[in-house]
Amino acid sequence: MKENFHVHNYSLNNLLNYVETDTIAVPEIQRPFVWKAKQVRDLIDSLYNGYPIGYLITWSKPNVRTRHGQVSSGHQLLIDGQQRITALMAAVMGREVINKKYQEKRIKIAFNPLAEDDEEAFAVQTPAHVKSSNWIPDISVLMNGSFDPYIFIPEYCEKNSGISPQEVSPKIQQLINIKNIQVGIIQLSNELEIEEVTEIFIRINSKGTTLNQADFAMSKISSEDKLNGAIIRNAIDYFCHAFEDSSFYKYITSKDKKFSSSEYSRYVKWVSDKSNNHIYTPNYSDILRVSFMSQFKKAKLSDLVSLLSGRDFKHRTFLEEIAEDSFKKLELALHNTMNEHNFKSFELTLQSAGFVNSKLTNSQLTLNFSYALYLILKKDSSMNKMEITNFIQKWYVLTTLTSRYIGSPETTMNRDLRLIQERGFIEFFKEVESAELSDTFWDVGLVQNMETNSANSPYFNVYKAAMIRSNSQGFLTKGVNTKDLLDIIGDIHHIFPKNYLQKNGFDNRNEYNQIANYTFLFREANIQIGNKSPNEYMRTIINQISSKETVIGDIIEESDLRINLDQNSIPQDLHAMDATDYLEFLKIRRKLMAEKIKEYYYSL
Structure with missing residues (x-):
């Protein structure tokens, strides 16, 4: 049985040196650092107090056979622990990190060796820490190989009267000693497949995080x-x-x-x-x-x-x-x-x-x-x-x-790409279209799928695209198309007003917010409609056709009204409907919307 991994312990100092020399590759250092500065502070505090910081996971690059027949063994690739390593490189070694704006930035951790038990010994550096005599503004100074405690400690004590070197020295040495703390690395075998690496990562990682x-x-x-x-x-x-x-x-x-x-x-x-x-x-x-x-x-x-x-x-x-x-x-x-x-x-x-x-x-x-x-x-x-x-x-x-x-997108996409290569795209497309877009899909499946209250459902978005593509006008207007209503001056409103439905027993949002009850309408027209039932506000439209004086929208011709209702997939007898007709209205309109999408698809 092959060994999937080995566990090694390295001192923090050696580990960071391996990262510096790229023996362990940490590509995340070159990408935006997502930890907050306080998390860096907490990591240093944990090390200082002897708390474990968790295992790191690396994967040995596979042994690659070169053109000359030799075998080249690769370095370690860090696949879990990037944020911790980047934080340590920043705080301990004074390296800059890349922030979310891709700007280089130093995260400096200040240390107070005089902190009492109930006080924090570490903090993210602020101007106050720089001015303070108690705080050492940047711990990376102490971690530097050229740091001389015999010069630094007397100078520190001189700035803080009444403090002896004997009080300060153990605390500073305790901080410096974090470089000797052993950090565990789980080194995954270079013989493992990518899928195996992923599975082991999930099992080892306490959070059960998926390896992206x-x-x-x-x-x-x-x-x-x-x-x-x-x-x-x-x-x-x-x-x-x-x-x-x-x-x-x-x-x-x-x-x-x-x-x-x-x-x-x-x-x-x-x-x-x-x-x-x-x-x-x-x-x-x-x-x-x-x-x-x-x-x-x-x-x-x-x-x-x-x-x-x-x-x-x-x-x-x-x-x-x-x-x-x-x-x-x-x-x-x-x-x-x-x-x-x-x-x-x-x-x-x-x-x-x-x-x-x-x-x-x-x-x-x-x-x-x-x-x-x-x-x-x-x-x-x-x-x-x-x-x-x-x-x-x-x-x-x-x-x-x-x-x-x-569902299972990679598997489906992989199969589609293979079949396109084998059969050519046009033949493959015709097969998929015939199988997926049958009469049953258009007449039953799509109609059922449109029984939803999500204004961002894929079916409603395709319906919107169909309205835009066909240059359909907004509801109760002949001068503004759907694209303009969606982009600038309009909104999605209810054909059967929400408050009207609630007053008539439809108080469940899954009922009154059905996409089959949505339309594209001027806000001014929506205000004029208010809480009126369709048979009431449509009566106003019919009257304005007779009088040629607009009250709601701008339609004053019967032919324009018929066209408008048809473009918006709304039953022609909307003028006769009230709350008792609402559920039947939804059924009819879903079918009309599905028919518009079908017509749109075959027009492409």
Whole structure:
């Protein structure tokens, strides 16, 4: 039976030196530090008082056979304990950390050797600690190899009259001695598969935390300096951060000269443009997944880690040339994924299908697969641009309506990519469409799925896209379309007003907030409708058609009213309905909404 792991103890001093020399690779040091400064203070306090800080977990990089037949053993990759190590590097060794804005920052921990039992001996440094004679403002000074206690202690006592070296020296020595504290490391075998590493991690980790495969992949990427790993990882991180901070490009060009001179810099630049209004905002996991799927035609990120490690799946060995080739392919894929033209063309494809803003897109995984598919189809010389656009629009709507990538997404995406390779996309698409979008789906399944009160349900979002795509007008208006109502001046309101339903016995929010009771309406018109029943406010509309004087909305022609009700999937006899008709109204409208979505889908 193979040994899955070994447990080793290292002094804190040796451990930090291993990190300094990259014997133990800690890629998280180059990414935003998520701990609060107080957590760093608490960690030092625990070490000072002899409390355990938990095991660290590393995974030995697989032994890779080089082109010359030699075996190269890799260093250790830290997969659990990044925050603790980063905190120690900051507090003990005085290293800077990267904050959430990607700015370098020092976290200084102050120490008061005169603290009594009921006082805190450690604190996050403030100006008050710097001015105080009792506090040592930065403990990293004491941890430095050149620290001389015979000079420091007398000077400290001189600043604090009445304090003798005998009182201070033991406390300072106790702090310095934390460098000799033994820290346990669970070293996982380099023969373990990625899935096995994940399973062991979950079993060992007391919190039962899942090992994120994207984090695993990012760690693997950044640990390979010889293969441009650090630049690749920064490119992914910076690209995604630029979506959140439009000023980020200016900052990064001044702080990271190596990256700003790389070919990846231009991608961060275009994303930072304030004029961009994105409906797809990916994080690093999304970028990795899209790039991997579009280039390698695989979906399991654990396979990406294996390939970047040089895994030969056929012979179950690790080869240097496979690792090198995998990094080259990943770089090529990243250039395609982050390319401004590709990215914006994909977004425009969805926007032209009615998904005009990010609020209408529910599943990031569905977006990821659709973008990867877009990049794959772009390489297909047998398809023109218009065909690609139509197929991507249909595929996105189909997979959204059927929740294709919600349960076991990696398995489903992996199978889809394999079948697309084997059969070609068009044949595969026709098979899926025939199986998933039968008459039963449109007439029964979708109608049932729309029995929900979630205004952000995928079905209602597709309905909104259908309204936008068909340029349908808002309820009771012929001058403003749904897109404008959703974007600027309108809102979602109830056809049967909420207060009206509550007064008539429908006091459960799951009843009055059904999406089949939602419509897009001017707020002014909604105020004018108030708590009136449909048969009452629709009577006003009928009267204004006769008088040609508007009271609610701007419809003054009977033909316009019929068209408006039809565009909004509302029964033509709404004028005859009150609370007693509400449940039947919901049934009818769900069917009408499903019919509109069906018509919309086949119009793409």
